[in-house]
Every structure is written in structure tokens, then in C-alpha cells.
Amino acid sequence: MLMDRLSTVERWRRLQFFYDTKLHVRLESLIVLGVLCLTMAILSPFFLSVSNFLNILLATTTIGVLAIAATLILSSAGLDLSLGSVLGFSGVVGAYFCVIMEWPWPMAIIGALGAGALAGYVNGTLITRTRIPAFIVTLGMLGIARGVGLLIAPNGGAIYGLPAPVIYLGQGRPLGIPMPVIILAVVAIVAHYVLSYSRFGHHTLAMGDSEAAARATGIPVEPLRRKLYTLSGLLAGLAGLIFMARVNAGDPTAGYTYELTAITAAIIGGTSLFGGKGSILGAMVGALIMGVLQNGLNLLAVQSYYQQIAIGGVLILAVYIDQLQSAKERKS
Amino acid sequence: MTKLKFVLLASVITAMSSVAFAADKPVYGVLMKTLANPFWGAMEQGVKAGADAAGVEYYLQAAESDQAAEPQLNLCNTMLQKKPAVMITAAINSNILLPCLKQANDMKIPVVDLDGNLDPAINEKAGVKIAFQIGSDNEAAGAQGADFVVSKLGKDAKGPVLVIEGLSGNITGQKRARGFAAELKKAAPGLEIVASLPGDWDRGKAANITNDILTKHGDLVAIFAANDGMALGAVETVFAASKGDKVIIVGVDGNSDAVKSIKEGRLTASVAQLPYLVGKQAVENVKLVTEGKEVPAVVHVPTMVLTKAVLDAGTEPMLQFVK
Numbered sequence: 038m039l040m041d042r043l044s045t046v047e048r049w050r051r052l053q054f055f056y057d058t059k060l061h062v063r064l065e066s067l068i069v070l071g072v073l074c075l076t077m078a079i080l081s082p083f084f085l086s087v088s089n090f091l092n093i094l095l096a097t098t099t100i101g102v103l104a105i106a107a108t109l110i111l112s113s114a115g116l117d118l119s120l121g122s123v124l125g126f127s128g129v130v131g132a133y134f135c136v137i138m139e140w141p142w143p144m145a146i147i148g149a150l151g152a153g154a155l156a157g158y159v160n161g162t163l164i165t166r167t168r169i170p171a172f173i174v175t176l177g178m179l180g181i182a183r184g185v186g187l188l189i190a191p192n193g194g195a196i197y198g199l200p201a202p203v204i205y206l207g208q209g210r211p212l213g214i215p216m217p218v219i220i221l222a223v224v225a226i227v228a229h230y231v232l233s234y235s236r237f238g239h240h241t242l243a244m245g246d247s248e249a250a251a252r253a254t255g256i257p258v259e260p261l262r263r264k265l266y267t268l269s270g271l272l273a274g275l276a277g278l279i280f281m282a283r284v285n286a287g288d289p290t291a292g293y294t295y296e297l298t299a300i301t302a303a304i305i306g307g308t309s310l311f312g313g314k315g316s317i318l319g320a321m322v323g324a325l326i327m328g329v330l331q332n333g334l335n336l337l338a339v340q341s342y343y344q345q346i347a348i349g350g351v352l353i354l355a356v357y358i359d360q361l362q363s364a365k366e367r368k369s
Numbered sequence: 370m371t372k373l374k375f376v377l378l379a380s381v382i383t384a385m386s387s388v389a390f391a392a393d394k395p396v397y398g399v400l401m402k403t404l405a406n407p408f409w410g411a412m413e414q415g416v417k418a419g420a421d422a423a424g425v426e427y428y429l430q431a432a433e434s435d436q437a438a439e440p441q442l443n444l445c446n447t448m449l450q451k452k453p454a455v456m457i458t459a460a461i462n463s464n465i466l467l468p469c470l471k472q473a474n475d476m477k478i479p480v481v482d483l484d485g486n487l488d489p490a491i492n493e494k495a496g497v498k499i500a501f502q503i504g505s506d507n508e509a510a511g512a513q514g515a516d517f518v519v520s521k522l523g524k525d526a527k528g529p530v531l532v533i534e535g536l537s538g539n540i541t542g543q544k545r546a547r548g549f550a551a552e553l554k555k556a557a558p559g560l561e562i563v564a565s566l567p568g569d570w571d572r573g574k575a576a577n578i579t580n581d582i583l584t585k586h587g588d589l590v591a592i593f594a595a596n597d598g599m600a601l602g603a604v605e606t607v608f609a610a611s612k613g614d615k616v617i618i619v620g621v622d623g624n625s626d627a628v629k630s631i632k633e634g635r636l637t638a639s640v641a642q643l644p645y646l647v648g649k650q651a652v653e654n655v656k657l658v659t660e661g662k663e664v665p666a667v668v669h670v671p672t673m674v675l676t677k678a679v680l681d682a683g684t685e686p687m688l689q690f691v692k
Contacts, residue, residue: 083585092584096577180433187405194407195572195598197626198633208609284572284602286626290405291573293434335581341537341567 061233062318063307069355070326077333084336091215097328098217099124099276099283099292103299104306104320105228106272111303112232113265114245114312116171119160119178120273120299124292126186127153127277132196132287133189135203142200149278150271156182157270161263171266179296186289196287207282217279224275229317241265245312302327305355326355394426397655398453400445401431401483402461407624408644409459412483415648416457422649423656428453436536438465445469449476455500455655459483463540467495474498479658483651485667486540500658503651503668507541507621510640510672511548511593514619517638517674518591519556521617527559528590531582533568533575533603535595542570542595545621549593560590568594572602579606591617597627597639604635623675623691631677638676646670646690 056064077084103120110117131149134140156178163174187193209216232238240261244251252258276295281287304310305326306319330351334344399416401409413429420427430448432441438461445458446469456473460466463486470480474497485504492499519526532549535542546565553560564582568575575594579602583589592607594600600620607616613635620627623641630636647670654664673679673687680688 081585086584089581089584092577092580096580099573183405192407192410192625193405194410194624195601195626197601197629208605210609280573283605284576285605286572286601288572288598290570290598293571331577332581335564335566335578336585338564338566340565341534344567345537 060318061229061316062322063316063359065359066306066319066322066326066355069305069358070322070329073326073329073333073351077329077336081333081336084333089332089336091213091218093325093328093332094218094221095215096332097324098215098221099280100295100298100302100327101221101321101324102224102272102276102279103292103295104302104324105225105317106269106276107296107299107303108306108308108315108317108320109228109232109241109265109272110171110269111300111308111310112245112312112315113241113262114248115164115262115265116175117157117160117266117269117273118172118175118296119156119182120269120276121292121295121297122179122182122186123153123156123270123273124277124280124295125289126156126182127274128281128291129186129190129196129287129289131203131278132199132281135200136196136198136287137191142202145199145203145281146206146278149281150274153274153277154267154271157267157273158263160270161266164266165259165263183289190287190289193289195289197285199281199285199287203282204285205282207279207284217283220275220279224272225317225321232315232317237261237264242313242315245309245315247313298327299324301352305352305359307359323355326351394424395454395659396451397425397427397455397457397652398448398451399427399429399483400441400448400456400458400466401429402435402441402459403433403437404431405434408622408642412459412644412648415645415650416652417648418645419649419652423652425454425652425656427457427652432461435461438462442466442469446472449473449478452476453478454659455479455481457481457483457651457655460486462486463488463491464495467491467497470497470499471495479655481651481655481658484647499666501654501664501666501668503654503670504647505642505670505672507544508548508551509669510621510642511545511550511595512552513640513672513674514545514593514621514638515549515552515556517619517640517676518553518560518593518617521637522557522560522590524557525559526557526590528561528588529563529586530560530591530593531579531586531589531603532562532565533578533592533594533599534565535567535599536569537567539570545595546593563589568599568602570596570598572598575599575602576606579603580610583607583610583612589616591619594618594620596620597622597624597636600636600639601626601630604630608635623673628675628680628691631675632680634677638674641673641675641691643670643672643687643690646687 053064127149130152131145134148135145240256302323303320305323308315430444479500482499482502485502534546566578592603597620617637620639623639627639
């Protein structure tokens, strides 16, 4: 029997290989997620239930959508620091269209997605045309989008009271599943396919690996980069739409520092900060690790200071476990 | 290229610093936490009304967020360069502005603690003198929230209660949560706070916390959030879970979106802070100080509980200050 002759180490390696090549997600991050779930289930009797898992998924949606954007951009060796601000800005534009302008509700969706895509397009155009580093351009956009959002919202306050169909996108539950979760699942599957299997994805990863090499093989680097940042903005707009629908308001302060959480989720999921390597499913696992942790800490009613310490600790541990394996692979 | 950049930079700096004070009227320097919040927007309107009535000019600055402590210190120092007649400051925390306020003392510029974010004991240690402190009492506001919950449920009521705190470590949020918890324990010992969690002033986070706690305590009877934004996040979650008629939700601030939600019968109540009145009275009291008259060391501007009944009746005289 073949299986008997294989050592545990070899079996482990094959399993890893399978997850890595077939699903493009690192086994280690799944194990961290599993251990975390197990710990929470032991600590709180309320953790293991369908409704609580739906809670976790729902709480993870905005960060999840932003983490998809972060993964795409990081894979191309780029950086988008404006994600959280663009989320807030998009929600305000969407709410402005349907509440203050009193336009029909689909304009809220068009407004939010359009505002996000526009901010992303400006990022992409500036980065490709002016050669200003992405860090600076998107940091600038972080301020601009937040400021414009506050300017649009009357007195810098939230625009409250959205039309029912828009609220449904955030609060509806077809078949008992929250709408934001369905939206995230669809977007994640499409994005996973695009990054791992499409030409667009291959070009993105190639560009992230080495821009010079990508250019030499004829990949249109500049247009690709502009598309990626526009897509990133569009996804931030979608996250803004979900956020505003969930809380029934376009809030200009929404998404404050969310970009860091999103980038963290992407990195926990095995995406490289320096490009060339990225996994959408991994980012979803990363976002879930953060979501499960937050949910567990809430169920256990852990006091705020301890929460910050726990979240910081798990973050470092999760990436450390992943790094151990990558280091081994580099040696062999 | 570098030269061009320098010229640009220089012109921007000149443009920013050339906003000159009119020489004939006294000019008050007003330093707020941030304008990214309707609370401070309303206070600015109050300052404006007060200044117009008193016939003084004012010069207003604010940091980019209510966590930008160091940038606020820089703004404060810049403001001193213009030698205002009075410094009205809403410090982001109890120590960040002290060096600047000490310098103001040395320059014989009276300092006013707007919104009560300074700590008298720390001020004394640092040798900073404050003309007076003005603002609403955040602990009292929390207690008012607790009294409202008890007035709805009765003093013998039993059941789990959730508290959503502000940003972890923020004194305003802490005072409100503390005031609520202390008063609830006194007024209705049967109501138990089962969790007091940091919502970080974030609506989305407050919505998530509410979801999590409803999972554990399906029989939740009340939620107190340290500001209206978070209370409204909780409202959306509670209504999405079809428990809108079972859970009392109270916020603090009295923001316009909270008022709308209360009128729609969703948010149960908000302890309104009347920031407009705080801003207006601050300027009025400053005028008294500059005229050499006595002003109490601590001026408390009252808070009021906004409910659907209060708003629908519209007879409460203090409602005119709810912006």
C-alpha cells in the first residue's frame, strides 16, 4: 500500500501541495482558522451555531470585499491605502444621490460604485502617468476621499434613511442568508477565478513578480496597472454600498483605518507584501480569522484593552506560522 | 524642478498664514477637536452665534480627526503666533495641549477648556491655569440614559443589557459608559450589564457587536451606546433581527440622524448634548471674563433626553438648541 509507506511528513507535504496548487490557499492559514474556531467553541457555548456563523460572515463582509481589492493590488506589487476612505466616500455619494437629491434608488448603487471606481481611476492614472509612488498617491487619496466625503455630507454628519431596496442589500436575508454574505461570496469566487486562472490574473502576478520581465514579455504594464487600481476603487465602492445599506446611512467617517485590516487579511492569507504572490481564497480565510477572533472576544465579553492585545498577538502568530513554512520551502 | 516646488510650498504657506485678524475687534482663537463630526459642527454654529451677539471675531481651527493629538498641539502653537485675545480649546486628551496652554498663560492669554477634556489635577501639576471649563457632564449624560431605561422598564425589571463603549481609552466614551453603569446599578439592580465592548465610534462595529451579543442573549432588554452613530448601527441590527419592539436603544449626542430615527420610532432615545448651546455660552462667558467679571470654574451645560414623545410634542424650550 502506497499510503502506508508514506511518512507523515510526506503526506503533510502532499496535502499542502494540493491546497497550494489546486485551491491557491495555504494549508497553514486554514489550520490557524480551525484552531481558532475550536478554541472559541470550547470557551463559549454560543460560538457553534449556524446563526453565529452567519453573524461572523456578515461582520466580515466589508473587510472581506476590501481584502479582495488589497490582494489584487498587492499581487501586482502595488499598494492601495485609500480603501477605507474610498469606502466612506462612496457611501456618502450613494446616500446623497438617493436621499438628498431624491433620485430613484438604483442611483444609490450607481453612485457608490461610480464614486469608488472614479477614485480608483484617479489613483491608477496618477500612478501610471506621473510616476509618483503608489504609497504617496493612495495616501493622498486617503485624505482627499475622506475630506470630500465630509464636505458632501451636510455638517459632516451621516446621511440617514435610505430607500428600502437599498437597505435590502445590507439587511435582507434571502433563504436566511444575509445579502452582504451572498454578494461577498459571488465577488470572491469571480475574483479568485480572475486572479488564479485568467490572463488578466497571470499578467497581474507576472507584473508583481518583476515589472521589467513583464514588460519584456509584452504585457501592457501601464494599462493593466490603471485597470487594477480602478478595480480596487470599484471594490471599495461596493464595500461602501454594503456598509451604508447595513447601517441605513451614508456615514463620512465609515471605514476609518479599514485599509490596514484589509491588507492584514490579505497577508494572513498568504499574499506577498512585495508582489508576485496572491490568493483571494487565502484573503477570505485571513478575513475570517480576524472575524472569528472579534466575534469570539465579543461573545466572551472581553474588555477593550485585552481585545487589542489579543488581536495583535494572533495577527503576528498567524503570519509567523505561514512564514515558517515559506522559509522551509525556500531552503529546499 | 526643486525650485518650483519650493516656490509652490512657500506660496501655500504664505497664503495660509495671511488670514489676518481684523485689528479693531478682539479676536478669539477657537481650537476644536475635529469638524468631521456634526457635534463639533453644531458647536461651531453656537460659537458663531455667540460671537455675532458679543461683537467679537473668532478664528477657528480643528484637527483632522479626534485622534490627531499631536497635529492639534501644532495647531495650538500656530494659533498662539497670532496672539488671540482668548484661547478656547477643546483638547483631544488631557495632556497634549499643556505645553501650548502654559505658553498662553505666560503670554497672559486666558484659556478656556471647551467641552471639559482637561483634568484639573494634571493642569495644576503642569502649572496651567484655566479661566473656566464649560461643557456637558458626560457622566451625568450616561446616568440620564440609565434613568430613561429604568423609567421604561421599571426599577424591578430584570434582564441583560449591552453597553457599546467609544474608542478604547477615550475619556468621553469612558465617562458616558461609566455614568450609565453606575446609575443603572443604583436605579435597577436587576438589570445586568452582560457586556461592555469597544465600538470605536464605528457604526459598522457597533452593528457587529449587537449581532454577537444578541446571539448569546436573545432576551436582551436594552442597549446603551456612547454615541448616536453607534446606537444607530445597533438599531439597524436589532430591527433586522425583528427585535425592534423588544430592545430599548439609547444613544448620546442628539445628532440630526438620531432625531430622524427617533421620529420614525426606531431609536428609542438619545441623550442630547446641545453642543450649540455649549459653543454659544462659551463665548458669552469669555466676554464676562475679559470684562473682569466672575465666572464659575466649571460651567455645566445641561443635557436632555430626546424621545419620540418629546420630539412630537415640540414644546420643550431647549429643543431649539437641538441641531
